[in-house]
Amino acid sequence: MSLDWIYYAISWILLAWHSAWDAIGIPDSAVLGTNWAWILAIIFLVVTVRVILFPVFVKQIKSQRAMQALQPQVKALQEKHKGDRETLQKEMMELYRKEKANPLMGCLPMFLQIPVFLGLFHVLRRLNPDPAKNNKDIYGWTIDQFNSASDATLFTAPIASKFGSTAAELAQLGANGTVVKVMAGVLVLVMMGTTYLTSRQMILKTGWAEDPQQRMIQRLMLYGIPLSLLVSGAIFPIGVIIYWVTNNLFTLGQQQWVLRKFPPPVTATSGKPGTSARNGAQPAKTGGLFGRSKPAAVPPPPAAPKIAGPKPGAKPVNPKKGRPAKRQG
DSSP: OOOHHHHHHHHHHHHHHHHHHHHTTOOSSOBTTBOHHHHHHHHHHHHHHHHHTHHHHHHHHHHHHHHHHTHHHHHHHHHHTTTOHHHHHHHHHHHHHHHTOOGGGGGHHHHHHHHHHHHHHHHHHTOOOOTTSOOTTOTTOOHHHHHHHHTOEETTEETTOBTTOOHHHHHHHTOOHHHHHHHHHHHHHHHHHHHHHHHHHHHHHHOOOSSHHHHHHHHIIIIIHHHHHHHHGGGSBHHHHHHHHHHHHHHHHHHHHHHHHSOOOBOTTTOOBTOOOGGGOOOOOOOOGGGOOOOOOOOOOOOOOOOOOOOTTOOOOOTTTTOOOOOOO
């Protein structure tokens, strides 16, 4: 299947933002060795994509809240079908279907951004100022736009260069190999660190899943993906790494806002977010945005009835007075 529609869409957004920054006076020439109009175009490509995907992010939060609420039932099923993995999986799938919870929804925003990442990777890889390469008629770019993007740099490192660029590729881009490796290496480390922080932020706020499959996915996202970037980052153009780092920073800010404004439910037993109530004790649900549950307010204990004292100036009351006289033997 042709992916040209993705490449055209990514190119259109990049060119639109570049034209916008150029129109408001951001210089297209290098300042401090950086073509800021193109760097900002990549950054605001992230903003555009994240705004489009915000409804999906809301569904992700809803799914995570639903999965948290189901943890006591999941744990009960694990105890009931201990040693019978096939029955356990069948019962858990039925539980998820009944409660309309999707374990994979937590990864959906990341999966939807993969085409954007691949599209940007492909477009930037085509930026080659070598006249022998017939790349200048790609995806709606004019010759001037293509030449401008091919010459775009971040602190003198071309955005189309990468850590693993060959000497021939660096020569075509007019780049210094040492500068490119240092800049790309620093960005790859920042990319790994911010990728780890985005996963850690969500896990610390929502807690580790009781379901072994969910926990395995959490561990993969927390450790596996950042470590894989140490190798794969060498083939990413610097412009793509800028996109990835910006996307991570956007995710950190968005998750922090959502988790602070709409925190995970507090359980009745521990009072900590992200932990499951034991013995089936669940706080009363009061609804709320993203389908979260709030613990019902506990009414204060009733106050002891007040006993009216004697009025000022009144004679003391004799408690013995008025009692019936004892009957004499």
